[in-house]
Every structure is written in C-alpha cells, then in structure tokens.
Amino acid sequence: MLTHRAIWAAIDGLAERYDLTASGLARKAGLDPTTFNRSKRISRDGKQRWPSTESIAKVIEATGASVPEFMDLLSESGGVPRSVQRVPLIGLAQAGKDGFFDDAGFPTGEGWEKVPFPEIGDPQAYALEISGDSMLPVYRDGDIVIVSPAASVRRGDRVIAKTMQGEVMCKLLSRRTLTRIELSSFNPAYPERGFDVHDIAWIARIVWAAQ
DNA sequence: TTCGGTCAAAATAAGCAGTG
DNA sequence: CACTGCTTATTTTGACCGAA
Numbered sequence: 001m002l003t004h005r006a007i008w009a010a011i012d013g014l015a016e017r018y019d020l021t022a023s024g025l026a027r028k029a030g031l032d033p034t035t036f037n038r039s040k041r042i043s044r045d046g047k048q049r050w051p052s053t054e055s056i057a058k059v060i061e062a063t064g065a066s067v068p069e070f071m072d073l074l075s076e077s078g079g080v081p082r083s084v085q086r087v088p089l090i091g092l093a094q095a096g097k098d099g100f101f102d103d104a105g106f107p108t109g110e111g112w113e114k115v116p117f118p119e120i121g122d123p124q125a126y127a128l129e130i131s132g133d134s135m136l137p138v139y140r141d142g143d144i145v146i147v148s149p150a151a152s153v154r155r156g157d158r159v160i161a162k163t164m165q166g167e168v169m170c171k172l173l174s175r176r177t178l179t180r181i182e183l184s185s186f187n188p189a190y191p192e193r194g195f196d197v198h199d200i201a202w203i204a205r206i207v208w209a210a211q
Numbered sequence: 212t213t214c215g216g217t218c219a220a221a222a223t224a225a226g227c228a229g230t231g
Numbered sequence: 232c233a234c235t236g237c238t239t240a241t242t243t244t245g246a247c248c249g250a251a
Contacts, residue, residue: 032217
C-alpha cells in the first residue's frame with residue numbers, strides 16, 4: 001500500500017540507511033535541502049504533501065540504492081514502525097582478513113558498515129554478505145545473513161566458520177565431535193570438508209537471512 | 212486552483228581557539 | 232580540563248513561485 005506515511009517513512013529509512021538526515025539526503029540528491037522537511041509533508045491546513053516521483057528517483061540515484069531496495073523500505077515501513085537495530089555488515093571475502101573479529105568471533109574495530117535490521121534481540125549479531133555459489137540454492141550471491149556468534153551451534157545448523165588460515169565460509173554443520181568438525185556445502189557440487197577443531201578459529205550460527 | 216519545490220530568514224547544532 | 236564566547240554549518244519554518 002502506497003500510503004503517505006509509508007512513502008515518507010521509506011525516505012527517512014533510505015536516509016538513515018546511508019547515514020544521512022532527511023535534509024542531507026535531499027542535498028545529496030541535488031534537491032533543495034528543505035524538500036523533505038516535516039513542514040513539507042503536511043501543509044499548514046493539514047493537507048498531505050507528497051514527494052514527486054522525480055524527487056524519489058533522484059534520491060535513489062544519489063544514494064546508489066536500487067529501486068527494489070526502496071520498495072523494500074516501503075513495504076517494511078508500511079506505516080507501522082518496527083523495532084530496528086543497526087548491525088555491522090561485511091562481505092564474506094573481507095571477513096577473512098584480520099581486524100574484523102576478536103578471537104571468539106565477535107565483530108570488532110572499524111571497517112564495518114552499519115545496516116538497519118529488524119530487532120533480533122542479540123546485540124552481538126552482525127551481518128554477512130554472501131559471495132560465491134557454494135551455498136546455492138539456499139543462499140545466492142549477494143544475500144545477507146545475520147550471524148550470531150553468541151548462539152549455540154548444533155548439528156544441522158547453517159553456520160559461518162573461519163579457519164585459522166583466515167578462510168571464511170558459509171556451510172552446514174554436518175558432524176561435530178571432540179576433535180573433528182565436518183562441514184558440508186549446500187551446493188552438492190562442492191565436497192564435504194572436514195577440519196580438526198584446532199583449525200577452526202570460530203564458528204557462528206546463521207540466525208536469519210534476507211533473500 | 213492545486214501541488215510540489217524553492218527562497219529567505221530564523222533557530223539549532225557543531226566546531227574551536229582563548230582563558231582560568 | 233572545564234568553561235566561555237565566537238564563528239560556521241545544518242536544519243527548520245512559512246511565504247512564495249511556476250507548471251499544470
């Protein structure tokens with residue numbers, strides 16, 4: 001439903017997602033900074049004012065967001081504000097480098113982009129952007145998963161694991177003993193891989209996925 | 212007339228030396 | 232370090248403008 005509330009909430013959401021205020025977003029889009037102010041949303045006599053499609057096109061262009069992304073914000077907001085937390089986001093490939101995690105697999109330091117996500121009640125959770133095709137057909141390239149290093153991991157769980165060598169992978173935990181960890185890919189084209197527990201730096205459960 | 216966007220001006224917020 | 236006083240940038244409001 002394209003309500004007045006939803007469309008403005010989506011603009012606010014877009015601004016927040018890119019760390020801008022509403023007026024900052026307008027300025028970045030080459031519009032007058034006042035275009036999205038509150039007083040421009042409801043006129044003096046209480047009538048609803050709407051942004052033009054041209055303005056919306058400009059802010060999407062300026063932020064580099066996609067039209068589907070904006071539609072997402074529209075349906076999410078839907079007029080009813082939802083509890084949202086901002087979680088750190090990182091790419092799977094980047095995650096292998098040093099400096100992003102502490103020894104226990106909790107996100108640390110700088111370099112994390114923040115994305116808003118529905119509240120999942122875990123302040124330690126973070127987001128990973130999937131790359132590669134080893135997780136097909138469950139996760140596609142570009143999907144975002146929410147990972148909780150605090151959640152307990154059991155057989156059959158979808159997990160993110162990092163090896164001592166710095167390789168980060170998204171797998172299915174197929175077997176776990178005191179000394180061995182067996183990880184299988186969702187994509188049958190990839191073989192199952194076994195690791196000595198000492199070769200795994202940390203393992204964290206995927207608790208949510210945006211697809 | 213109506214509807215969005217722009218203009219001008221005022222209110223806030225954010226730095227930032229200088230001082231005790 | 233904390234506190235002023237000052238400057239600059241950002242945000243907001245309400246009047247106004249041009250297109251349809």
